[in-house]
Amino acid sequence: MKKLMLVAALSSTLLSGCIVAVSDGEVEHGWASKYNSNWEQKQRENREKIADFKMGTDYATVKEALSTPDFSELVAKDGDNYQVLYYATNSKHSDGKITKDECTALVFKNNQLIGFGDSALKQVL
Numbered sequence: 001m002k003k004l005m006l007v008a009a010l011s012s013t014l015l016s017g018c019i020v021a022v023s024d025g026e027v028e029h030g031w032a033s034k035y036n037s038n039w040e041q042k043q044r045e046n047r048e049k050i051a052d053f054k055m056g057t058d059y060a061t062v063k064e065a066l067s068t069p070d071f072s073e074l075v076a077k078d079g080d081n082y083q084v085l086y087y088a089t090n091s092k093h094s095d096g097k098i099t100k101d102e103c104t105a106l107v108f109k110n111n112q113l114i115g116f117g118d119s120a121l122k123q124v125l
Helices: 002-015 031-052 059-066 118-124
Strands: 071-077 080-088 103-109 112-116
Touching: 031 059, 031 080, 031 103, 059 080, 059 103, 059 112, 080 118, 103 118, 112 118
Parallel strands: none
Antiparallel strands: 071 080, 080 103, 103 112
């Protein structure tokens, strides 16, 4: 009996530093929730701003409204310059990384917006 008590006493001190965290994959409280709401809000704002742009909006106006893009590309084709800015609008993975498939492409021809989204991007590729 003394050996059992001794083992129990020693085991409790060895296990006292262990922490077990259980999650169903969704975080609703604490710092992660605050962080998630920030990127979700930013993506919602990006969608709202993009939806309001008109054809022919100049590059500088878009950059001022949306700030730095998550990705950008520039190419010359048939004597015209095409620039594509990608802004995060639809997160598919909550891994903290943004990929192009989570972004909306804004396509500019000679510094004028000619469209956004996949259909606009396919026109210049």
